[in-house]
Amino acid sequence: MNENFEYLTALSSMKENDFSENILVKLFTKMGYDRVDFNGGILEKGRDIILQKIMPLEPEPHTTLIQVKKIKKKQTIEDASTITKLTHQLYEAIDAGSINIDGKKIKPNTIILAFPEQASDRFMDQIKPLMNISEKMNIKTLIYDGPKVLDSIKTYAPEILDSIIQKSTKIYDTSDAEDSNEELSIAVNSCSKKRIQDIYMSLDFFVGSINSNFLLTSKISFRKDELNFNQSIWATFRKKYYEINKKFGIKISLKSPEEIESEFKEYKELFETDKNKENMKYAESIQKEITIIKENISELQSTLKKQLNQFKFDSINDKNEIASVITFLEMNGHETDPHNLPKISVNNRIVDNIKTKLEENKNLAQRLKNIKSQIISRPEMEIRISTDEIIDRIKTYKDKYTKLSKNIKNNIQTFLLTTEESLSFLHEITNESSIFHEIIEISLSGYSKERIEVKPEDILGSGYDIAVYGAAGAGKTTTLSNFAISKSKIEKNSVIYVPLNRVVEKHNKIYRSIIGKDPDKMNHDERLIADPNNAIFICILLSKGIAFNSQTLDLLKKEITKDKTVIIDGLDEAYDSIKGILQSINNFKRSHKCQIIISSRDCVKYLDDIDFLGITLLPFTKEQLLQFVNKWFGDNDAKNLLLNRVENTDLFREISSPLLATIACDLVEKGFSIPACEHEIYEQRFSLLTGEYDKSKGITRQKFSRKILMQTAMALAYEMHTRKVRELSQIDCVQIISRKLKLEDRHSDAIKLFNEMISPSNIIYFDNLSKKYSFGHFRFQEYLVSEQISLDRNIDIIDLISQTWWAGALCLFSQKTDITFIFEQIIQEDGEVERSNNILRQMIKSSPKEKRTGLYDLFKLTEKTKSVYRIIDYGEHSNLDMSEFGIYIPDELDRYGSDSYY
Numbered sequence: 001m002n003e004n005f006e007y008l009t010a011l012s013s014m015k016e017n018d019f020s021e022n023i024l025v026k027l028f029t030k031m032g033y034d035r036v037d038f039n040g041g042i043l044e045k046g047r048d049i050i051l052q053k054i055m056p057l058e059p060e061p062h063t064t065l066i067q068v069k070k071i072k073k074k075q076t077i078e079d080a081s082t083i084t085k086l087t088h089q090l091y092e093a094i095d096a097g098s099i100n101i102d103g104k105k106i107k108p109n110t111i112i113l114a115f116p117e118q119a120s121d122r123f124m125d126q127i128k129p130l131m132n133i134s135e136k137m138n139i140k141t142l143i144y145d146g147p148k149v150l151d152s153i154k155t156y157a158p159e160i161l162d163s164i165i166q167k168s169t170k171i172y173d174t175s176d177a178e179d180s181n182e183e184l185s186i187a188v189n190s191c192s193k194k195r196i197q198d199i200y201m202s203l204d205f206f207v208g209s210i211n212s213n214f215l216l217t218s219k220i221s222f223r224k225d226e227l228n229f230n231q232s233i234w235a236t237f238r239k240k241y242y243e244i245n246k247k248f249g250i251k252i253s254l255k256s257p258e259e260i261e262s263e264f265k266e267y268k269e270l271f272e273t274d275k276n277k278e279n280m281k282y283a284e285s286i287q288k289e290i291t292i293i294k295e296n297i298s299e300l301q302s303t304l305k306k307q308l309n310q311f312k313f314d315s316i317n318d319k320n321e322i323a324s325v326i327t328f329l330e331m332n333g334h335e336t337d338p339h340n341l342p343k344i345s346v347n348n349r350i351v352d353n354i355k356t357k358l359e360e361n362k363n364l365a366q367r368l369k370n371i372k373s374q375i376i377s378r379p380e381m382e383i384r385i386s387t388d389e390i391i392d393r394i395k396t397y398k399d400k401y402t403k404l405s406k407n408i409k410n411n412i413q414t415f416l417l418t419t420e421e422s423l424s425f426l427h428e429i430t431n432e433s434s435i436f437h438e439i440i441e442i443s444l445s446g447y448s449k450e451r452i453e454v455k456p457e458d459i460l461g462s463g464y465d466i467a468v469y470g471a472a473g474a475g476k477t478t479t480l481s482n483f484a485i486s487k488s489k490i491e492k493n494s495v496i497y498v499p500l501n502r503v504v505e506k507h508n509k510i511y512r513s514i515i516g517k518d519p520d521k522m523n524h525d526e527r528l529i530a531d532p533n534n535a536i537f538i539c540i541l542l543s544k545g546i547a548f549n550s551q552t553l554d555l556l557k558k559e560i561t562k563d564k565t566v567i568i569d570g571l572d573e574a575y576d577s578i579k580g581i582l583q584s585i586n587n588f589k590r591s592h593k594c595q596i597i598i599s600s601r602d603c604v605k606y607l608d609d610i611d612f613l614g615i616t617l618l619p620f621t622k623e624q625l626l627q628f629v630n631k632w633f634g635d636n637d638a639k640n641l642l643l644n645r646v647e648n649t650d651l652f653r654e655i656s657s658p659l660l661a662t663i664a665c666d667l668v669e670k671g672f673s674i675p676a677c678e679h680e681i682y683e684q685r686f687s688l689l690t691g692e693y694d695k696s697k698g699i700t701r702q703k704f705s706r707k708i709l710m711q712t713a714m715a716l717a718y719e720m721h722t723r724k725v726r727e728l729s730q731i732d733c734v735q736i737i738s739r740k741l742k743l744e745d746r747h748s749d750a751i752k753l754f755n756e757m758i759s760p761s762n763i764i765y766f767d768n769l770s771k772k773y774s775f776g777h778f779r780f781q782e783y784l785v786s787e788q789i790s791l792d793r794n795i796d797i798i799d800l801i802s803q804t805w806w807a808g809a810l811c812l813f814s815q816k817t818d819i820t821f822i823f824e825q826i827i828q829e830d831g832e833v834e835r836s837n838n839i840l841r842q843m844i845k846s847s848p849k850e851k852r853t854g855l856y857d858l859f860k861l862t863e864k865t866k867s868v869y870r871i872i873d874y875g876e877h878s879n880l881d882m883s884e885f886g887i888y889i890p891d892e893l894d895r896y897g898s899d900s901y902y
Helices: 002-012 016-031 080-096 121-136 146-156 160-164 166-170 175-188 210-216 231-248 257-271 274-310 316-335 349-372 387-405 412-430 456-460 476-490 504-512 524-530 532-543 550-559 581-591 622-633 639-648 658-669 678-689 692-696 706-723 730-740 746-758 778-791 804-816 820-828 834-846 849-862 879-883
Strands: 035-038 049-053 062-068 110-114 140-144 205-207 219-222 226-229 381-384 440-443 466-469 495-499 565-569 595-600 613-617 765-767 772-774
Touching (some): 002 146, 002 550, 016 035, 016 049, 016 062, 016 146, 062 080, 080 110, 080 121, 110 121, 140 146, 175 476, 175 495, 205 412, 210 412, 219 387, 226 231, 231 257, 231 381, 231 412, 274 316, 274 349, 316 349, 412 440, 412 613, 456 476, 466 476, 476 495, 476 565, 476 595, 495 532, 504 532, 524 532, 532 550, 532 565, 622 639, 678 706, 678 778, 678 804, 706 778, 706 804, 730 746, 804 834, 820 849, 834 849
Parallel strands (some): 110 140, 565 595
Antiparallel strands (some): 035 049, 205 613, 219 440, 226 381, 765 772
């Protein structure tokens, strides 16, 4: 039953012509008909297929005409136009008949109405009048629906079954994962014959993102154990109380919500009594009197000042006495006791009036104090937090994590389950929307320096839902694609691999087709496209070259069973471009029991919204990098200089990712000097690609100058980034080159320049999946964009720093350019930086070490939002605050800090 459903679903998803030509024509040929003609098209005259079979002893061949139709989802033809059309086509087919070998017209013996779907009883009843038309002409009419077609295929042509389920098997095609490995291979460029898989090394990692790992190793405490909420916020607390209790078995307050509400109700009843209302009203009237008296005193005080300056006193002593009264009032305010005023010997009516008013104010203040003691203030929900229980639970989680991480090989599932629960609890307590954020304290106790002693592939193979985090070039795609290829070889049709970055434009093209349409006027497929929950399904199908519609969606959902693994690579490159992609992935995770693995850079603002347990790939240690260099060079003598620099300097911090290590090794092998930082690595790489290496060897392969090639590359990269894509069609590329560069023969030269960037320069590459051109690894595009930003100061950086998509390019820009002007501009414009905080932090981390402290100070000046939680400050700058910006006290606190990682 399940197998038949799979085949029927695949048949139903086919277009009419495909069903006719690829299924029925092949089937009837196998059945032994002497003539099988596919006749589809505008001249078909109701005859999609014509069959003839020579019958012994009969003068004319037995002729069958086939009309192919797809049945609508509701399987009804009650619409008059539909019946009319079918009737017309039936008459057309009968009238046209067929032609024998002598050119004589032959009347059909049989007419078949063929449908790829299963015909319902209702549909059969409605089609019956049409069948009667042909039968009255002594022509036999048959219904040939999906199940009958399938039975015939199994009997006469079982080999066709493979072509029917082609879409199903295509879902598990991992060639796109194999293509993903080319990104790292491309970094080696055309001159190298090395295979990346031969030198690829399994990376170390820690569990969680950088922020969550920090929480696992930091001290968490509370400044107080009381919270007061008004009724509007109380609903949030109540909901959170039961959520945490149900999920973690812990009560976050000493009293239950019902007890708190009961006390609140009693207090509120007292607050709303008539007596309390009278007291509040009386207190308000007294306060108004006090306000008037204070205004009177201020006026008298002003008059006394004028008198001091304008009136001629009998003696200097009299004037000094009046001045002493004024000074006293200015220092002590209007709440002072009149008996405390300085004594004066001179008679002064204004001073006497001030004394009188001060006495009145004193008496009213006492009356107000007495009445306030009787007033019941507006009630709030008073909550005593279970701080001891929460802290004990955090300690338990940390102890479990430490213990399990030391013996993870023997209990991966337990380790992952415990870690996910631990991080989930810490997130509930410490995140920005936490009800505890005003009273919680987090102090630095040092990042965990322990690396998990198990391969990432073992974690991915656990069946657990995982998010793989890491910086640009950290090996996320390589890790995921290698795992996908390996698993699919062991378990056929078990992995669905989706490179999101390569389907962004295809998805958006589909989505743009429904923008602005009235939802009520959309057809079924358009409503499916508009549903944000389907974003990931659309991407999966598009990545396999399968059109998205209701049939293929149903087929895909059926394929995603609990024994499958869905790998979604490059969320960060699709987050800003594909509407609702993260929501769709999270919903997909909750509604499907299969394993889901995603990857993303971890310097993104939406990190807390990813509903997965994360593992963060770590950069190479010095020892691992030395091993990588040795594997790369083999017995080549060129490696010694690089090995020496890695061994004796901090160079390993700059080239500690697989991508950077690959490029650095290739550059050194080709005779380039050893680069000092990431930006310089890319700078030298593009020097190599644009002819610098050839020039040094006296070779000329390129017709265009290095300057022109770089200008072109930057123009294309910036245009891609502006469009939020990482690939363009050839037509788009040529148009951009022609528009951006001043060439003599713009279109002709633009084509020549475009072709030279492909070969021999190897700057841009053709992608077999998207059929478009890109720079290979996304980091190369970001480098070129950073160069364009450096050269074009008309680009509004302030507008870009709030967009996740631009983070990588802006961080590379910060490596080379002093970004002080950004903060100065924000301060001058009194700009709000809340939306830009994350990227600004990353830009500071990416800046040269000697500039970070000053940039940090500027950041604090521009920051207008409170910290997510209170941080204990150890000295001038807290370690946590400064380490967020790659500034360390002491400097050796953590080798996984931002200065080496980003």
